[in-house]
Amino acid sequence: MARDRPYDLILFGATGFTGRLVAEYLVRHAGADLRWALAGRSQAKLEAVRRELAATDARAGALPIVLADAHDEAALTALARTTTAVCTTVGPYLAHGAALVAACVAAGTAYCDLTGEVPFVRQMIDRHHAAAVASGARIVHCCGFDSVPSDLGVWVLQRDLEAQRGRGAPSVTALFEIKGGASGGTVASMLGLVDAAARDREVRRLLLDPYALDPAGAPRGGDRDVRGPGYDRALGAFTAPFVMAAVNTRVVRRSHALLDYPWGDVWHYDERMGLPRSARGAAMAVGVTGALAGFVAATQLAPLRRALEARLPKPGEGPSAEARQRGRYRVRLHGTVDGVTRVATFADDLDPGYAGTAKLLGEAALALALDPPASGGGVLTPAVALAPVLVPRLRAAGVTIDVATLA
């Protein structure tokens, strides 16, 4: 790629809980060749992060610092013009994300983030997709645990079936097994969405729409969200609704639409939490279903909401290093063509939301900054913008991504 700008990559939000983990990932794994900078709104905080990073690798002590507030359009325009790619962990994105996307679209700069806020992604599609197609800016939302394993998992499974059986499966189910915690920024983003939904009917409608991120007027396949416990016959597991499915399934369906419906106008995709095939697993499926409904109710009742907020992490806080190392995730996706069921596995021995996400987002950012573009511009998805380059990158970084026939 032409390296005609001063930086290959700018990491915006390097002082936040997840931003620091992404910065550390880049220091450890980017290679000396990457020309990158730390960005945020506070010089003093950024210098402190840089000192911490220098303890990992002394060369990080020389990283440039770029100052910009997320609402300062002039500063963001200057930032976007100086770099090939921007990676941002400044969230909640509905509150702080819009101006940076606009600046990247105008400057033809590649962009990736960690949002899981569907209304934010919808706004960016409506405001910027056409302009990003024209400017060549690849705007890639949802490059963390939501929604990279879902989106790349489906892409890998369907490409495998196309190669083996001549076509992708008409229906794909993903089962998630995860161990990990939440950070203050994630909590703030979730509560922000609940509040926006309480205030605004259009946000409520979007959050409940399985095709919320599809292009306007696109065919709708009839999918509905999973709302109760179940049993997955193919993998022999009890299942419960999966909390991030409300984001991931929308992203995967947008990928299918942007790829021009290779798996048919009526294509089915759903996600569930996978639980053991045992009496305990069955009880957990019922318990998780109830707990999810209880959590949503608790966020809407003032006294319960206050009690919940007091116990949840605050901005800047998140799971400890030990908890992150103890975490893990495994996503198994299955689809059947001509009676042959293939199962894709996407897994890592890191907690999904933070150490795992720092790897997923860090590699997505490196791919946007350094690899030949796998797509044109637009408000895209991880699979559409990045799959051919990101799958090999993630495998090389230790993520298991493979496909096998169901025994």
Ligand SMILES: NC(=O)c1ccc[n+]([C@@H]2O[C@H](COP(=O)([O-])OP(=O)(O)OC[C@H]3O[C@@H](n4cnc5c(N)ncnc54)[C@H](OP(=O)(O)O)[C@@H]3O)[C@@H](O)[C@H]2O)c1
């Ligand atoms: N998709 C996933 O899998 C996933 C995983 C993890 C996190 N996330 C998302 O990532 C986001 C960050 O989470 P987190 O826990 O890392 O949050 P955090 O610790 O609260 O960090 C927020 C960052 O945003 C910066 N910021 C806030 N307002 C700003 C402004 N006006 N201008 C410039 N910078 C500003 C903060 O800077 P200061 O330090 O100066 O305050 C900080 O660097 C959240 O939206 C969360 O939902 C997603």
